[in-house]
Amino acid sequence: MLEITSTKNSYIKELKKLEKKKHRDASQCYLIEGEHLVGEAIKHGANLETILVTEAGRGLLANFSELARTTKSYLVTEEVFKVISSVPAPQGIMAVVHQTNDELNQKTMGPYLLLDNVQDPGNVGTMIRTADAAGFGTVILGEGCADIYSAKVLRSMQGSQFHVTLIQSNLMEAMTKLKEKNIAIYGTELNPEAISYRDLVIEGDYGLVMGNEGQGVSKEILNQTRQNIYIPIDGQAESLNVAIAAGILMFSLRSL
Amino acid sequence: MLEITSTKNSYIKELKKLEKKKHRDASQCYLIEGEHLVGEAIKHGANLETILVTEAGRGLLANFSELARTTKSYLVTEEVFKVISSVPAPQGIMAVVHQTNDELNQKTMGPYLLLDNVQDPGNVGTMIRTADAAGFGTVILGEGCADIYSAKVLRSMQGSQFHVTLIQSNLMEAMTKLKEKNIAIYGTELNPEAISYRDLVIEGDYGLVMGNEGQGVSKEILNQTRQNIYIPIDGQAESLNVAIAAGILMFSLRSL
Known part of the structure; x- marks a missing residue:
């Protein structure tokens, strides 16, 4: 697994920018965080860009399907993780997800x-x-x-x-x-x-x-x-x- | 109407403390803010300790019933008002309300x-x-x-x-x-x-x-x-x- 140890890493700087709508719109990506949300993304076949885990969150990957193991993943330090985390008590797992841009068509389901x-x-x-x-x-x-x-x-x-x-x-x-x-x-x-x-x-x-x-x-x-x-x-x-x-x-x- | 112009006024200091549950419990009072809430309190005969208005909020008092005019009221400066206000854009009217401590009895209504x-x-x-x-x-x-x-x-x-x-x-x-x-x-x-x-x-x-x-x-x-x-x-x-x-x-x- 690739490792990131510096908060000044260019990819981390890019992810930090996703806090802002302007950058989310430009990259068409967003961040999700925590075992539950990352698990739901994987279970439902979301288009994942990367997964980031800390040493503490690394073990959670084993609970997920093949998709988690074939997605480009980074092991990051707690310090790096906190830079991009938006929660007070991070679980140490995060994913970068591609936005879906669905349109109304014949297959769209109601209600x-x-x-x-x-x-x-x-x-x-x-x-x-x-x-x-x-x-x-x-x-x-x-x-x-x-x-x-x-x-x-x-x-x-x-x-x-x-x-x-x-x-x-x-x-x-x-x-x-x-x-x-x-x-x-x-x-x-x-x-x-x-x-x-x-x-x-x-x-x-x-x-x-x-x-x-x-x-x-x-x-x-x-x-x-x-x-x-x-x-x-x-x-x-x-x-x-x-x-x-x-x-x-x-x-x-x-x-x- | 009594006036308060100093943020160090002892009554203002007392009211500032009402942010904390400990002080609300001790005084059995709480603060409400804005025309709608103060109006509801007056309309429903809440037990009001005082009303505080800024110059801008003073005119709102005229919309209220006799209770508003017979309740001890203070005209305070914008600066004083902001010290005890909890909203970003204060309307300039606030009331100190006595807590009600209702108990279940024969008159309590369901559901x-x-x-x-x-x-x-x-x-x-x-x-x-x-x-x-x-x-x-x-x-x-x-x-x-x-x-x-x-x-x-x-x-x-x-x-x-x-x-x-x-x-x-x-x-x-x-x-x-x-x-x-x-x-x-x-x-x-x-x-x-x-x-x-x-x-x-x-x-x-x-x-x-x-x-x-x-x-x-x-x-x-x-x-x-x-x-x-x-x-x-x-x-x-x-x-x-x-x-x-x-x-x-x-x-x-x-x-x-």
Whole structure:
């Protein structure tokens, strides 16, 4: 295994830059960290550039499949590892993963979760994880959403990028394509101008649009949906957190 | 209105200490900030110690009821305000609120959300906000939960402490009292040893127990419930975030 002992190593400097979206976009790569995430990447055949382990993390490689052993790997010092790690207590295993740039096509599976300008990374990551758990096939992220390859999104997504198809696209264009596939799109509103999700009748495949934390789904999109729905508030809270609302709706729609 | 212009003022020093749980416990007070939260506190008759405004925030007082005008108020400089503010862009209005120490009694209203060792402040705050939205009457926080008066919990709770009854109690003791009131307690499990929440039949008032982010609800508590339930995972995600799970369950139970 190749060894890196200097924090000034040029490859380490390159990886450190992946903290920034600009460099992730340019290299089309991102970092994942920890036994669970690296394991999920390998299990689901993600396109790995390299694997980096410390002496402590080296043993974890043995738990993984052939892919881990055929991927270019580096043994790095604890000090080098900490330079590129984004967690307080690193497990000593990390992988550089090629971004996937999926597009909507005939093979893309529903149900679809569409995110319109969801800005909080924790919300974006949690909604993708929840979509995965609810059995949704695809999440489409419109412009203005938190970057799916940022450390915070990756952390709350918990590896669901390897389970569901993630598409970054203009939402109006995506909706046009979904409609051509005869997929019903349901928008969500923050107030009862729409019908209660409990009264929704679903036939066939569908998409659900969740919106910005403050403004909700844009009017432009709400005007293009089959139906808009809302969650009735029984108490005195003014609204629900958008990730909570998405969870309630996705699990409810899946049981219809 | 009394004025404070020095960051070394003894009252300001006292308020600064409220960042720490130890001092909140000793004084039985906590700070809330911003027009929305202070407005909710006033609207729901919270026991206010003082109100602090900057010149910019002073005008907001006029929007509030008589209570705001009869509460001891201070006009402070921007500099003084920043010393005790916990947000990046302060609105210039803050209130010192007396903690409420509610106990389970005949007047406590259900449904009940019970939190067993939920440690993340964002999760605790979001679950209380969601309980409020779902029409739950009471949230009981067991030992080991994040402090409800910490800045992070207060931020994600969004004023729901003024809408639902919050009780801090040993959970086993609380469950005994709830059972004496003939309230059915449902525990949640992370795996299908329990029945699906979709198969649950509810009669009368009830309580729902949510557990620690990693370990779930403790065995001791699960052994004392009427029934334990779980959320079936359709996709490949290993689990749901606990606040998302709570949202799905509370809204589902309320519609039964």
